[in-house]
Amino acid sequence: MEETYNFSLIEKKWQKRWEEENAYKVVENEDKPKYYCLEMFPYPSGNLHMGHVRNYSIGDVVARFKTMQGYNVLHPMGWDAFGLPAENAAIKHGVAPSKWTWDNIANMRRQLKSMGISYDWDREVASCHPHYYKWTQWLFLQFYHKGLAYKKKATVNWCPSCQTVLANEQVVDGCCERCDTVVEKRALEQWFFKITDYADRLLEDLDKLSGWPDKVKIMQENWIGRSEGARIKFTVQETGDILEVFTTRHDTVFGVTYMVLAPEHPLVEKLTKGTEYEEKVQEFVKKVQKLSEVDRTSTELEKEGLFIGAHAVNPLNGEAVPILIGNYVLMDYGTGAVMGVPAHDERDFKFAKKYGLKIRVVIQPEGKNLNVEEMDDAYTEDGIMVNSGEFSGLPNREGMEKIADWLEKNNKGQKQINYRLRDWLISRQRYWGAPIPIIYCDHCGVVPVPEKDLPVILPEEVEFKPTGESPLKYSPEFVNTTCPQCGKPAKRETDTMDTFVCSSWYFLRYCDPQNGEKPFNKDKVDYWMAVDQYIGGVEHAILHLMYARFFTKVLKDLNLVSVDEPFTNLLTQGMVLKDGSKMSKSKGNVVSPEEIINKYGADTARMFILFAAPPERDLEWNDQAVEGCYRFLNRVWRIVGAYSDQIKNIQGTIGKPDGADRELYRLTHQTIKKVTEDITERFNFNTAISTIMELVNGLYHYKDKVQEQNLPVVKEAIENLILLLAPFAPHITEELWQSIGKDSSVHKEKWPQYIQEALAVDEVTVVIQVNGKVRDKISVPVDMDKEQVEELAKSQPKVEEYIKDKEIKKVVVIPNKLVNIVVG
Numbered sequence: 001m002e003e004t005y006n007f008s009l010i011e012k013k014w015q016k017r018w019e020e021e022n023a024y025k026v027v028e029n030e031d032k033p034k035y036y037c038l039e040m041f042p043y044p045s046g047n048l049h050m051g052h053v054r055n056y057s058i059g060d061v062v063a064r065f066k067t068m069q070g071y072n073v074l075h076p077m078g079w080d081a082f083g084l085p086a087e088n089a090a091i092k093h094g095v096a097p098s099k100w101t102w103d104n105i106a107n108m109r110r111q112l113k114s115m116g117i118s119y120d121w122d123r124e125v126a127s128c129h130p131h132y133y134k135w136t137q138w139l140f141l142q143f144y145h146k147g148l149a150y151k152k153k154a155t156v157n158w159c160p161s162c163q164t165v166l167a168n169e170q171v172v173d174g175c176c177e178r179c180d181t182v183v184e185k186r187a188l189e190q191w192f193f194k195i196t197d198y199a200d201r202l203l204e205d206l207d208k209l210s211g212w213p214d215k216v217k218i219m220q221e222n223w224i225g226r227s228e229g230a231r232i233k234f235t236v237q238e239t240g241d242i243l244e245v246f247t248t249r250h251d252t253v254f255g256v257t258y259m260v261l262a263p264e265h266p267l268v269e270k271l272t273k274g275t276e277y278e279e280k281v282q283e284f285v286k287k288v289q290k291l292s293e294v295d296r297t298s299t300e301l302e303k304e305g306l307f308i309g310a311h312a313v314n315p316l317n318g319e320a321v322p323i324l325i326g327n328y329v330l331m332d333y334g335t336g337a338v339m340g341v342p343a344h345d346e347r348d349f350k351f352a353k354k355y356g357l358k359i360r361v362v363i364q365p366e367g368k369n370l371n372v373e374e375m376d377d378a379y380t381e382d383g384i385m386v387n388s389g390e391f392s393g394l395p396n397r398e399g400m401e402k403i404a405d406w407l408e409k410n411n412k413g414q415k416q417i418n419y420r421l422r423d424w425l426i427s428r429q430r431y432w433g434a435p436i437p438i439i440y441c442d443h444c445g446v447v448p449v450p451e452k453d454l455p456v457i458l459p460e461e462v463e464f465k466p467t468g469e470s471p472l473k474y475s476p477e478f479v480n481t482t483c484p485q486c487g488k489p490a491k492r493e494t495d496t497m498d499t500f501v502c503s504s505w506y507f508l509r510y511c512d513p514q515n516g517e518k519p520f521n522k523d524k525v526d527y528w529m530a531v532d533q534y535i536g537g538v539e540h541a542i543l544h545l546m547y548a549r550f551f552t553k554v555l556k557d558l559n560l561v562s563v564d565e566p567f568t569n570l571l572t573q574g575m576v577l578k579d580g581s582k583m584s585k586s587k588g589n590v591v592s593p594e595e596i597i598n599k600y601g602a603d604t605a606r607m608f609i610l611f612a613a614p615p616e617r618d619l620e621w622n623d624q625a626v627e628g629c630y631r632f633l634n635r636v637w638r639i640v641g642a643y644s645d646q647i648k649n650i651q652g653t654i655g656k657p658d659g660a661d662r663e664l665y666r667l668t669h670q671t672i673k674k675v676t677e678d679i680t681e682r683f684n685f686n687t688a689i690s691t692i693m694e695l696v697n698g699l700y701h702y703k704d705k706v707q708e709q710n711l712p713v714v715k716e717a718i719e720n721l722i723l724l725l726a727p728f729a730p731h732i733t734e735e736l737w738q739s740i741g742k743d744s745s746v747h748k749e750k751w752p753q754y755i756q757e758a759l760a761v762d763e764v765t766v767v768i769q770v771n772g773k774v775r776d777k778i779s780v781p782v783d784m785d786k787e788q789v790e791e792l793a794k795s796q797p798k799v800e801e802y803i804k805d806k807e808i809k810k811v812v813v814i815p816n817k818l819v820n821i822v823v824g
Contacts, residue, residue, distance in 0.1 A: 001644050001739040005637040007601030011731040015113055023745065024118045026074055028527045035071035036528050037063040038507055040536030040544070041078045041125075044104040045085065048111045050576040050583060050609070050621070051537070053593045057606045058573055058615050058685070059535050060117045064727035065679050067118075068751035074528050075118055076510040078125035079105050082133075082433045082499045090432075090464045097432040098460055101128055111594065115602045116730045118747070123513045127502035132509065133434040134455035135519035136502055139551075140437060141448050142558055148194045151446070154425055155264065155331070158186040162467035165429040174290035178467075185264070185289040190427035191436055191495060195550050199224055199419045201564075202549055211569030213616070216541040223542045225420020230404045231335070232413040234259065237311040237320045241267055246334040246418050249344065250407070251400040254388040255362035256319075257352065258340040259312040260305060260326040263288045265336045268308060268325055277309040281325065288327045296328055303328050303351050315412040316403070317389060322357070332422055342378065343370075349378035362387045363396050424547065426498040431462065431470045433496030441483035441490040450484050456492070470494060503544055504551040507531055507566060522560060530563045538572035545570075571683060574618035576609070583621075591621055603729035604630045610685040610728055632693060633732055636725065639699050640718055640736045647715035648741035654712045661710040662762065664702045668717045669758035671695040675724045676751070685728070692724055715740075720752050768793045769820040770802040786813045793819040 018024065028034075039059040042052060063075035079101075086097035093100075105126060112119070125132050143149040157166040161181035165188070170177045195202075203224045206217045229248035236243055243259065261268055263285040272278045284306045288296070295301060304327045311320040321340075328347075329338050342352035342359045352359050361370045363383040370379055385391050385399045394402065407413035427436070435456040437449035449456055459478045462471035472478055472494040483490040505519070511528045512520040536544075545567070552566040575582050578589040596605045607629040613619040657665045671691050678688035699717055702709070718740060726733040726746045737746035761782055766789060768776045776798040780789055790811050793799060799821070806823040813819050 001641050003641065005634050005732070007603065007633075007732070010735045011114070011116065011602055014731045014734045015116060018116075018118075019113070022122070023747070024075065024120050025122055026072060026120050028524060029072045030527075032070065032072035034074070034528060035063075035066040035533075036074045036531045037066065037533045038074075038076065038510070038531045038535070040534070040540060041080050041503070041506060042108070043083055043085070044079045044081055044101055044108055044126075046104040046107060048108055048115075048593050050591055050593060053115065053605060054573055054576055054609045054615075054619065055535055055537070056112065056115065056117050057609050058571065058683070059533075060115075060606075060730075061610065061679065061685060061727040062533055062535075062683070063118050064730065064747055065751065067747065068723070068726070068749060070750065074123075074510065075120060076123040076125075076513075077112065077117070077119040077121070078123075078506060078510070079108075079127065080499065080503050080506070081105065081126045081128035082496075082502055084430065084432070086432045087430060087464070091466060096460060098128065101126075101432075114597055115593075115606065118730070123510050125506060125509050125513050127434070127499070127506065128432070130455045130457055131516070133458075133502070135509065136434045136497065136505070137437040137449070137454050137456060138451060138519060139505060139555075140497065140501070141451060141454075143193060143554065144438075144448055146554070146558070148197065148554060149191060149426075150194065151189055151191050153187045154190045154192075155185045156188050156190070156429075158184045159467075160184060162469065164467055164469040171292060182290065188427075188429075190425055191438075191493075193424040193426055193501075193550075195424045195547075196419060196421055198550050198553050199226065199421050201553055202421075202546065205549070205553075205565060208565055209567075209570070212567075213570065213572055216538065216545070216570060216572060219541045220546055223421060223546065225418075227418050227420075229416060229418060230407055230413055231416045232339070232407060233315055234312040234337075234339075235315070236267065236271065236323070237313050239271065239310075241270070243267065243312050243323075243337055244335045244413075245337045245339045246416060247339060248418075249341065249400075250403050251385065251396040252341040252344045252362055253314065253316055253339070253403060254385075254391075255341040255343050255360050256314055256321055256339045257342060257358040257360055258321050259323045260329050260338045260340055260351075261308075261323060262329040262331040262336040263325045263327070264331040265325070271310040271323070272308050275309050277307070281306060281308055284325060284327075291327065293330065293332075296330060301328060303347065303354070305351065305355060315410070316406070324355075326351075333420070334418060343372065343375070344378055344380055346378045346380065349375075360387060424498075424500075424550075426501055427495040428498055429470050429494075430496050431458070431464075431472055433499060434458075434502060435472075435478075436493045436495050436497055438493040439481060439483060439490045440493065441486065441488065443488055444483050444485045444490075447483055447485055447490070453484065458496075470496075472496070500543060500547050504547040505555070507548070508555070508561065519560075522562075525560075526562045529561060530565060531567045533569045533571065534567035535571045535573060537575075541572065571615060573615045574613065576619050576621060578621040580620070596626065600626060600630045601633075601731070603633055603732050607633065607689065607729055611689045612686065614686055615683050632696070633729060635696055635700070636721070637732065637736070639696060639703065640722065640739060642703060643711075643714055643718055644736075644739045644741075647711055647718060650711050650715045652712055654710070654716060657710055657713050660702060660706045661713045664698055664710075664717055665713050666758055666761070667695055667698040668713075668720050669754040671724065672720055672752045672754040673759065676754070679727075688724075689728060692721065692728075695721055695724075722746060723749055723752050764816045766793070766816065767818050768796060768799055769818065770799060771822060772820060775799050775802055782816060784815075786815065789813055789815075789819060794821065 039055050063073050067073045081101050086101050089095050089100045090097050157171050159166055159176040159181055161179045171183050176183055203226055227248050230250040231246050234243040272281045305324040307322055307324050310323045312323050313320050340348045342348040343361045359372050364386050365383045382396050385394050385396050391399045404415045437456050439447045441447050459475050462475050464471055479492050481490055481492050508520050508525055512524040548566050553564050555561045556564045583590045608626045674691040675688045678684040722733050722736050733746050763779045764782055766778050766780055776796045790813055803823050809824050810822040
């Protein structure tokens with residue numbers, strides 16, 4: 001064994017061997033329990049960053065640990081490879097998106113292999129490969145045939161200068177990030193997935209996810225936003241148009257004093273056209289269109305409104321109230337119309353005060369009498385209904401039911417469950433994405449591409465315009481086709497799919513990645529699914545996880561899978577920070593994983609990232625701590641090297657060790673127990689590594705202090721040290737395992753089991769207090785007689801000086817822990 005730890009040679013050696021032996025290839029095996037460990041697959045941006053290193057190191061510890069515990073572990077990797085950055089690279093540098101993407105994948109694959117991650121590379125997928133997106137398109141067709149994919153008009157960000165649709169992220173302060181032109185809102189025909197059909201199941205099944213963090217489940221629950229209420233039909237006084245609102249507080253409908261419409265509401269133009277209000281309303285609408293949806297729904301937004309010259313008639317009391325448009329009402333939420341009840345809603349109260357609108361109390365707290373002139377804010381609690389016609393005098397909750405019944409009986413509305421969740425807009429006016437498999441024929445209308453004609457291939461010979469507009473529109477070879485139904489000339493859909501579609505089923509493709517006949521074999525998916533442990537950033541808590549859950553439920557309904565939830569357990573790891581901030585090029589605080597690996601080795605990089613903080617917490621980068629982990633691995637190398645030749649051929653059992661041998665024996669089994677519990681129960685890798693460090697300290701202490709050494713005890717300690725360290729530092733442990741005479745891979749060994757009897761303690765430390773203050777400590781045999789412990793405690797010199805010449809009033813002895821002497 002080499003005297004010095006040459007990480008570079010060792011890591012290259014074992015990575016080469018693992019690859020040659022296909023060490024991490026896995027197939028279905030009914031004789032073993034399965035375990036599916038998955039980290040969210042990355043976008044191939046070109047280089048791994050420290051967040052990647054953390055994510056994949058966490059997953060690798062879990063995968064290696066479960067393998068050693070006897071599980072058949074699926075641990076795959078792939079690439080979420082479609083997306084806007086590849087198009088930007090094409091525009092800026094003239095590089096084809098496919099070349100840019102595949103070059104990046106090659107580099108990041110090399111970097112991942114240099115980290116020693118135990119992926120089954122035979123299962124690698126890339127969402128931009130035709131073999132993958134063929135099945136993304138096939139799944140779109142299944143959604144289409146099931147009535148879950150449909151087309152409708154939707155508002156998008158439009159840059160009139162670039163003549164293209166912009167993502168929300170490309171709109172900065174209301175302007176196009178490329179050319180600074182003011183962005184407009186336009187209504188375009190777009191494709192949607194009907195996720196709202198699954199809203200109830202997505203909400204109810206959150207209760208099944210006991211292995212998910214509560215914060216993620218709450219975020220999903222809020223995003224779905226289920227609310228029970230009533231849909232009420234108001235009538236426009238001037239035109240007779242029906243104006244519907246949804247409210248959860250229909251008990252307050254007699255308190256409606258105004259109505260607010262979204263600026264995009266179709267009635268706004270109709271009610272103002274040719275009136276004195278038209279010009280001001282159009283100015284207001286343009287102003288609001290510059291705001292993003294996030295801005296308009298922000299609690300920080302200054303609420304603004306404008307009267308449009310029309311009135312809405314309340315169906316319950318016949319009162320006509322003014323109609324305004326407001327910057328805080330969105331067409332996509334509810335009905336695009338909101339009833340204003342200022343006495344009982346805080347936002348409405350402030351709005352009414354600002355614009356001098358009427359305020360009417362219709363719910364009084366019991367035993368009190370609210371006076372509008374004296375109100376400083378809205379009354380939003382329960383109470384007794386007043387000023388509410390035949391419903392006055394009722395408790396408001398009872399009145400709520402009776403008003404809903406009245407609405408239905410009189411055909412003025414109905415009870416309704418509403419959701420904040422909106423159908424998923426999947427159309428992207430972009431090139432680098434999976435083409436939507438739809439054809440438009442003048443004779444046959446909308447025609448789905450026949451399954452036998454999939455995939456609809458993304459053409460690579462296209463011209464990118466500086467504006468960023470999709471080149472698919474200008475590719476006659478792509479656009480022009482024949483109708484599969486009538487054979488006449490037809491046009492292809494030029495929109496591509498949202499990249500979230502590609503990532504909503506990739507975990508299923510990993511189960512059967514080479515299948516050319518179907519997206520996956522159901523038997524294989526049924527063997528591996530659900531994913532036992534999913535690992536990724538909390539930024540994906542809503543969209544990706546919601547969409548993956550939706551896809552899984554649809555596929556279960558189609559009898560393609562048997563599970564209805566894709567991920568049993570979820571770990572959302574924290575960020576890697578430097579100088580208190582997230583690493584970013586603009587801040588100049590990026591640490592390159594490659595630099596760290598070249599300087600210290602992959603095992604050190606992994607050890608630091610796992611040791612520095614619990615996985616769910618943010619981690620502060622620390623150069624000294626990286627050095628510390630490197631020094632620790634060198635200490636491990638030296639202590640194993642010191643004993644390797646002596647213990648290689650040691651035979652025989654440990655027997656019943658005593659003294660220092662017993663201490664090392666117990667420390668070994670304490671370490672096995674603690675490390676196993678830390679990984680299994682809590683993923684507390686930092687405390688697991690700390691415990692392994694204590695075992696290394698114990699071995700050095702034994703080596704330096706004990707003259708006659710019990711080599712079978714040492715051998716057991718060294719073997720278990722290597723086994724326990726293996727998931728964290730896979731390269732050095734392979735080398736050390738070989739150095740002590742083992743032929744097999746350490747990663748194929750069984751995870752060690754602790755022996756309960758070995759944990760038994762012969763002596764314990766007892767704390768001695770005088771009047772509650774610690775004065776000394778003594779070591780005594782376990783379960784020593786109370787009287788003996790008391791006499792021994794009193795006889796200690798440090799204790800005697802506090803109790804001499806004083807009356808001992810009481811002595812409290814807590815066996816194996818404490819003696820408290822009370823003196824007066």
